[in-house]
Amino acid sequence: MSKLRVFVVDDHQLFRSGVRHELVGAGSIEVAGEAGDVDSAVREIRLLAPDVVLVDVHMPDGGGPEVIRQVRSTHPDIVFLALSVSDAPADVLSAIRAGARGYVTKTISTAELVEALQLVAGGDAVFSPRLAGFVLDAFAATPEVPLHFDPEMDQLTAREREVLRLIARGYAYKEAARELFISVKTVETHVSAVLRKLQLSNRYQLTRWAQERRLA
Amino acid sequence: MDTVAHQPAYRWSPPEAPPQAAAVPVGAVAGRPVIPAESKKTWSRLRRVQRPRVVAGVAGMLADVFGVTATAVRIAFVVLGFAGGTGLAAYVLLWLFIPAEGEQGPIARRATSDRRTLPLVLAVASGIAAVMVAAGIAGVGAPLGMVAPGGVALAGLVAVWRHAGTGDREALQHLANQLSGANSSAVPTRRRLLIASCRLAVGVALVGAGSSAFLAPTHLSGTDLRLLLGALAVVGGFALVLAPWWLRLGRELAAERRQRARAEERAEVASHLHDSVLQTLALIQRNADDSQQVKRLARVQERQLRAWLFGGAPAGPLFAGAATTLAGAVASLQRDIEADHGARVEVVTVGDCPLDERLDALVAATREAAVNAAKWSGAEVISVFAEVEPLSISIFVRDRGRGFDPEAVPPDRKGISESIRARVERQGGKASVRSALGQGTEVAMQMPRGTVL
Numbered sequence: 001m002s003k004l005r006v007f008v009v010d011d012h013q014l015f016r017s018g019v020r021h022e023l024v025g026a027g028s029i030e031v032a033g034e035a036g037d038v039d040s041a042v043r044e045i046r047l048l049a050p051d052v053v054l055v056d057v058h059m060p061d062g063g064g065p066e067v068i069r070q071v072r073s074t075h076p077d078i079v080f081l082a083l084s085v086s087d088a089p090a091d092v093l094s095a096i097r098a099g100a101r102g103y104v105t106k107t108i109s110t111a112e113l114v115e116a117l118q119l120v121a122g123g124d125a126v127f128s129p130r131l132a133g134f135v136l137d138a139f140a141a142t143p144e145v146p147l148h149f150d151p152e153m154d155q156l157t158a159r160e161r162e163v164l165r166l167i168a169r170g171y172a173y174k175e176a177a178r179e180l181f182i183s184v185k186t187v188e189t190h191v192s193a194v195l196r197k198l199q200l201s202n203r204y205q206l207t208r209w210a211q212e213r214r215l216a
Numbered sequence: 217m218d219t220v221a222h223q224p225a226y227r228w229s230p231p232e233a234p235p236q237a238a239a240v241p242v243g244a245v246a247g248r249p250v251i252p253a254e255s256k257k258t259w260s261r262l263r264r265v266q267r268p269r270v271v272a273g274v275a276g277m278l279a280d281v282f283g284v285t286a287t288a289v290r291i292a293f294v295v296l297g298f299a300g301g302t303g304l305a306a307y308v309l310l311w312l313f314i315p316a317e318g319e320q321g322p323i324a325r326r327a328t329s330d331r332r333t334l335p336l337v338l339a340v341a342s343g344i345a346a347v348m349v350a351a352g353i354a355g356v357g358a359p360l361g362m363v364a365p366g367g368v369a370l371a372g373l374v375a376v377w378r379h380a381g382t383g384d385r386e387a388l389q390h391l392a393n394q395l396s397g398a399n400s401s402a403v404p405t406r407r408r409l410l411i412a413s414c415r416l417a418v419g420v421a422l423v424g425a426g427s428s429a430f431l432a433p434t435h436l437s438g439t440d441l442r443l444l445l446g447a448l449a450v451v452g453g454f455a456l457v458l459a460p461w462w463l464r465l466g467r468e469l470a471a472e473r474r475q476r477a478r479a480e481e482r483a484e485v486a487s488h489l490h491d492s493v494l495q496t497l498a499l500i501q502r503n504a505d506d507s508q509q510v511k512r513l514a515r516v517q518e519r520q521l522r523a524w525l526f527g528g529a530p531a532g533p534l535f536a537g538a539a540t541t542l543a544g545a546v547a548s549l550q551r552d553i554e555a556d557h558g559a560r561v562e563v564v565t566v567g568d569c570p571l572d573e574r575l576d577a578l579v580a581a582t583r584e585a586a587v588n589a590a591k592w593s594g595a596e597v598i599s600v601f602a603e604v605e606p607l608s609i610s611i612f613v614r615d616r617g618r619g620f621d622p623e624a625v626p627p628d629r630k631g632i633s634e635s636i637r638a639r640v641e642r643q644g645g646k647a648s649v650r651s652a653l654g655q656g657t658e659v660a661m662q663m664p665r666g667t668v669l
Contacts, residue, residue, distance in 0.1 A: 107560065109596075129562055129601070130562075130564055133565065133601070136566045136603070137566045137567060165601070165603070168564045168566070168601045168603075169564075169599055169601040169612045169614055169658070170562065170597070170599025170601070170614045170616075171614075
């Protein structure tokens with residue numbers, strides 16, 4: 001099995017070299033390249049076509065979301081995992097809406113980061129506990145019946161809610177699957193469905209929530 | 217003005233050598249009679265009294281010089297003030313040219329080193345001159361001799377205002393508050409000072425114009441009308457010539473104010489970073505060998521910085537103040553445990569609600585569970601998840617530490633889970649502890665909500 005080719009985008013040199021060191025040390029990952037600003041990131045990613053791009057949400061010139069948008073407009077199969085020091089909902093939401101397949105915080109352990117990269121590379125979604133909580137919160141409030149309420153997109157199913165709760169409690173997918181007596185694959189399907197809703201829902205609460213609450 | 221400024225000369229010895237100080241009265245009194253018996257104080261050593269003072273401490277200073285009471289000097293100033301405004305002008309000039317106690321140089325020296333003050337003073341003076349000339353033409357104005365001291369005083373005040381030290385600034389603001397009738401206000405602002413001075417100026421002008429009109433022997437005639445038009449033309453001419461300059465000056469002052477606001481903000485950020493981040497970095501360097509301590513320090517600092525950056529929390533002490541909502545209580549629990557035990561606590565809260573007696577018990581139980589996990593599980597991370605639902609509140613505390621076999625519970629662990637359960641159940645809630653050797657522990661708690669909000 002060939003190594004996963006990962007590209008790292010972060011404006012902090014110190015952080016880039018740290019991540020590179022960690023990932024290479026993990027063995028199953030090859031760091032294809034790295035960039036510190038939006039323009040060079042977009043250029044290099046298009047050139048190198050890595051499997052996964054690990055991108056910092058906070059950067060000058062539009063940050064991670066801008067990189068994701070620009071690359072995906074020409075290379076829709078490159079997947080992105082967003083990463084940030086802040087769990088500010090507005091940041092998370094803009095990265096996910098731009099097309100990131102997952103969101104993790106910078107305090108994540110190396111093993112978890114490697115696992116997350118492999119998950120998004122395999123087409124699954126990765127939620128940090130905080131992001132799971134955010135989604136639950138944003139979809140929890142009874143909608144003030146928006147004009148174009150789409151039950152498919154604007155609501156979570158009971159099962160999705162259960163999965164998200166477990167993730168928010170700190171469960172890994174495997175543990176959540178065991179808890180709910182379902183397969184890991186099913187858990188991943190639920191999370192991917194939630195991700196899609198997050199990306200496509202026009203739910204008014206989603207944006208308002210993100211704007212109003214600034215989690216530290 | 218001459219009288220007031222120069223009278224002290226016969227009691228104060230002039231300096232042996234001509235003083236190099238910029239203060240104008242110094243040069244003016246050199247060569248006057250000397251009274252050697254007096255102290256070695258010279259004009260250049262004269263200082264405005266800082267306490268007690270009413271405005272600038274000028275009266276107190278002169279009272280010392282003449283050996284009379286400050287009240288007498290003040291009365292003299294007021295009398296001279298009514299007599300053509302000389303008293304006011306003299307006062308402002310003394311304010312400008314004599315340093316306050318504890319200050320290095322007079323305000324005038326600071327004013328001359330600022331490239332904006334002179335234009336500003338000139339602008340005020342030219343504005344007054346414009347009004348004066350126009351008023352003179354219209355025949356309603358006061359004679360030149362009366363307006364000139366007022367103009368000098370006003371222009372001098374501008375310089376004082378821009379370069380006054382903290383004491384003088386406070387005095388000015390206090391004065392403005394008194395004048396605007398808002399002396400009880402807690403925030404004396406620059407704006408209020410400005411409004412007050414404008415109000416005062418307009419008021420005085422109206423009174424002057426009104427009394428002249430009242431005293432005028434005849435009603436408006438054709439000649440008066442022509443004079444009025446002439447006056448308007450003069451004002452218009454002045455405005456036309458000087459307006460661009462006034463406007464530019466105004467813009468520059470506004471820009472300067474913005475810049476100052478930015479600088480203040482920067483200073484605030486810098487002082488916060490200095491008090492918090494730099495201190496922590498220094499501590500980390502000193503504790504570089506103790507990785508637990510380094511982690512703990514970094515974590516506490518991280519929380520503090522986050523709270524400051526994203527939460528808008530005051531940059532004060534981290535642990536001050538009691539939380540009033542569930543999310544706040546959980547967040548403070550997180551900070552405490554991270555600071556005391558060095559484990560990372562990941563908190564996720566969904567929804568929020570105010571604390572009540574039941575929730576206090578729930579939070580206390582949560583704290584107990586989390587502290588327990590931090591102490592015994594050996595796990596790096598403890599997850600706390602709190603969800604507020606319409607009918608109940610659930611909290612889960614989970615670690616991936618060593619766990620324990622519920623069948624063979626050591627007595628101390630049993631005691632803890634019993635105590636958590638008892639706390640929650642007393643208030644009508646439920647609690648359960650799940651654990652397996654090597655797989656960590658999870659405490660699940662649920663509390664019904666007392667009232668439906």
